[in-house]
Amino acid sequence: MTWQLWLELHLHFCMLSLLAVGGALAIVPEMHRYLVNELQLLSETAFSQSVTLSQIAPGPNILLVAVMGWDIGLQAAGGFESGGVAVVTGLLLALSLLIAAVLPSSLLSYFMVKWLQLHQHALGVRAFKAGMLPLVMGLMLSAGWLLQTASNPTMDWRLLLICAASMLIVLFTRIHLLWLMLGGAVLGAALGL
Amino acid sequence: MLAVVQREMVDRKQWMTLSEFAEEWALAQTIPGPNVVNLAVMFGGKHFGPTGALAAMSGLLLLPGLLMVSIVFAFQAFAHLPVVASALHCMGVVAAGMVMAAGWRFWPTLKQHPLGWPLALLLMVASFGLAAVVHWPLAKVIGVVGLVSCGLTWWRLQAKARS
Numbered sequence: 001m002t003w004q005l006w007l008e009l010h011l012h013f014c015m016l017s018l019l020a021v022g023g024a025l026a027i028v029p030e031m032h033r034y035l036v037n038e039l040q041l042l043s044e045t046a047f048s049q050s051v052t053l054s055q056i057a058p059g060p061n062i063l064l065v066a067v068m069g070w071d072i073g074l075q076a077a078g079g080f081e082s083g084g085v086a087v088v089t090g091l092l093l094a095l096s097l098l099i100a101a102v103l104p105s106s107l108l109s110y111f112m113v114k115w116l117q118l119h120q121h122a123l124g125v126r127a128f129k130a131g132m133l134p135l136v137m138g139l140m141l142s143a144g145w146l147l148q149t150a151s152n153p154t155m156d157w158r159l160l161l162i163c164a165a166s167m168l169i170v171l172f173t174r175i176h177l178l179w180l181m182l183g184g185a186v187l188g189a190a191l192g193l
Numbered sequence: 194m195l196a197v198v199q200r201e202m203v204d205r206k207q208w209m210t211l212s213e214f215a216e217e218w219a220l221a222q223t224i225p226g227p228n229v230v231n232l233a234v235m236f237g238g239k240h241f242g243p244t245g246a247l248a249a250m251s252g253l254l255l256l257p258g259l260l261m262v263s264i265v266f267a268f269q270a271f272a273h274l275p276v277v278a279s280a281l282h283c284m285g286v287v288a289a290g291m292v293m294a295a296g297w298r299f300w301p302t303l304k305q306h307p308l309g310w311p312l313a314l315l316l317m318v319a320s321f322g323l324a325a326v327v328h329w330p331l332a333k334v335i336g337v338v339g340l341v342s343c344g345l346t347w348w349r350l351q352a353k354a355r356s
Binding site for chain 1: 194219220221222223224225226227228229230231234235238239243246250253254257258260261262264265268269270272275276277279280281282283284285286287288289290291292293294295296297298299300302303306307308313314316317318319320321324325328329330331332334335338339342343344345346347350351354
């Protein structure tokens with residue numbers, strides 16, 4: 001992978017960091033558009049796996065950026081067959097994109113917290129917060145929908161049903177998400193979906 | 194994630210009270226970026242300056258990040274097996290349901306929206322359509338829908354404050 005592409009990815013994620021109002025899930029649709037549709041660095045399957053695995057593993061959601069960086073770096077350097085070079089490239093790109101995704105927003109948090117604490121009841125701040133809410137919801141629902149289509153490109157009705165069931169279970173029960181994920185894995189393997 | 198952070202910081206370590214936590218969390222959500230990371234940076238920075246912020250941030254990301262890459266590594270090594278591929282497909286749609294549920298959790302707040310819920314819902318549907326169907330870049334979605342939404346909300350709040 002060329003250093004120009006590396007730089008472009010890094011800078012794009014720096015920008016996304018500042019656009020991530022509402023958290024990491026809100027930028028998932030953009031990562032899909034940019035990495036899968038536009039640059040075609042990630043396949044739908046790789047995208048689906050990155051987001052899915054980041055939901056299983058402990059830690060903040062933003063770590064899915066590291067998984068995507070790992071995938072892109074590994075593939076660009078020739079995959080597992082190329083051995084150590086590919087693994088190192090994957091790890092370095094994972095670290096680089098993760099830093100890009102958290103550093104600008106962290107700097108903003110660090111320097112803005114005092115100002116925000118003073119002005120949190122100001123009209124402008126309240127308007128921003130309330131005004132962004134419909135957008136954040138729409139983006140998170142888009143993230144889920146894009147993940148559904150990436151994991152289920154043929155629109156198998158059984159998978160659609162499982163997706164809807166999973167959403168309802170999360171909304172209406174207090175079951176731990178890991179159990180839900182495990183149930184999904186067993187069901188998928190058993191039915192050969 | 195929120196529940197774990199709250200339990201650790203409020204109940205177990207007793208670094209802050211519940212109401213302090215709620216306030217910090219609201220601030221962390223207002224600033225762009227991953228919420229939990231923002232919270233960690235604010236908390237670390239408040240008590241120990243830049244080094245505290247950096248320590249909190251790296252503590253939150255480095256070890257889980259390595260763990261995450263190892264999990265991915267393990268899955269990818271077996272992803273060619275049909276059984277693992279099926280399991281991953283199905284886990285993908287389960288995770289999709291979870292993500293959509295995380296978005297829908299804000300519905301009670303949206304119902305109380307200053308713009309009234311029908312207009313807020315319309316703005317939500319618009320941003321869904323633009324991001325998931327039309328595939329607009331995020332900057333454009335925020336620039337158009339975000340500006341309209343924040344502008345209208347600002348105008349509405351101001352009118353309310355006056356009356």
